[in-house]
Amino acid sequence: MTTAPTPDFPSLGLDDGLCGRLAKRDIVTPTPVQAAVIPLALEGGDLLAQARTGSGKTLAFLLPLAARIDAGQISRAWIVCPTRELAQQVAREAGALLGAGAAAVLVGGTPPGPQIRDLRRGVPFVVGTPGRMCDLLGQGHLQPDADILVLDEADQMLDLGFREELEHLVHDLGPEVARWCFSATFPPPVRTAINAWLEQPRRVHLDVDAGSSHVPQRYVVVDRQQAHGALARLLHLLDPARSLVFVRTREDVELAVRAIAADGIEAAGISGDLAQEARERVLARFRSGHLPVLVGTDVAARGIDVPGITHVFNLGLPMGAEAYTHRIGRTARAGAEGEAWTLISRGERTRFLRMVERARCRVDESPLPTAAALVAARRQRLGHRVVESLGEGLDLPAPFDALCDEHGAPAVLAALVHRLIPDAPPEPKAPRKSPPPPRAKGRQDRGQQWVRLRLGFGFHDGAGPGPIVALLCRCSQVSAQDIGRIRCASRHSIIEVSPPAAAIIIRARLSYRGRPLDIRSA
DNA sequence: AAAAAAC
Incomplete structure (x- = not known):
């Protein structure tokens, strides 16, 4: 067996200027999907690329596009995304490669004026969501002059909800436009459609059989009424640096945020219910590290790249194997550590295991940690914090200084920690059969x-x-x-x-x- | 059946 030498960006065919800009950002070694896609993409024609979440697909299409624009081979590329936030993220990345004004972001929820001005200025990258792009196309502000059309999260873009608007875009661009499809998932029904839709595409398939098994995954069976409490308990126990909680509906976002906040954990939600400005503000707060827990619908499931997410939680069953794959793919990106937990009811267990199998993942069942385990973990953490903050001097205020002289500082600190975090109440027995317990939302006033x-x-x-x-x-x-x-x-x-x-x-x-x-x- | 996506 021979091992190919680790390639660098120049050897993939990218020009020196582009490679220099990458090196300045400490990007020197291509990921496997970048190494496989870039040489093919520089040649032209249609493209179909499948690789794991967090494996570097965005740069795999942005880099060859930038190189061909730099070389004057093409003048414009369109990139279509399933959510507004993803489009903005891709546009930021494009701006980092070709300069701040390189991309126009055409998404809804925001005034079209500035977007139209960007288009008049003439930009190499048009990044957007289908609705606003069709809108501006119909009004004549967006010229159908792209040489290459990239579908990010292509399986979703070609699925029912987006198909019609997408066909509209493609129709106006004409049959000669090159089509590039990227995603971590291509479920069989969509695969058939894509094969018909692409013309003799060059194909890249990486790590497909391994699914997203690079993410350690656990699931906990918990009563539906106790799911919020169980999630709060896991958050307290695991003490994640940053975590993303997925729920099924917009309404569930609000319920989960309130339940988590009532347990003393700062959290905020993101869903299509929010005004666009609020969506962006919440995501920015999460990105900057000021918000430890973000609760969201599947609007946050695909593409969103937030470094430092250590834990993903699914509160209830995801919609399908693809949703599961993309959700847990928000953690453990680009070689980072991260784990995923799914909380399901007993009745959902079989469907969940089938779903995980379809996603080619491995999960282990885990019992819900006991309240006693939680208390022990919190005491240990608080102990560390107290010792850290007091430093070597252990300069305790009265009356603890006198107590320390008498019993020794460690004993006094242990007693303090014990007092600050009381023992857990005894575990509740199995839930009563009747009458049905009240819904675990908010508090009973x-x-x-x-x-x-x-x-x-x-x-x-x-x-x-x-x-x-x-x-x-x-x-x-x-x-x-x-x-x-x-x-x-x-x-x-x-x-x-x-x-x-x-x-x-x-x-x-x-x-x-x-x-x-x-x-x-x- | 839900979420996303244009005013």
């Missing part, structure tokens, strides 16, 4: 007497109640059940808590970063 507390501080930027709940849970023996409605404002917030919790919170004299927090009854 009925019959509960709340005390209103005025907090002399607030959280803005749409962060929601998560940080406040987290702060209270962390700093006192108050659980999420003790906390009712929370109204956040940038200057001060009002929270409702149970009477015993109110007493604890006021007595605790909480502080944040060394500054006492102003908390009084309202």
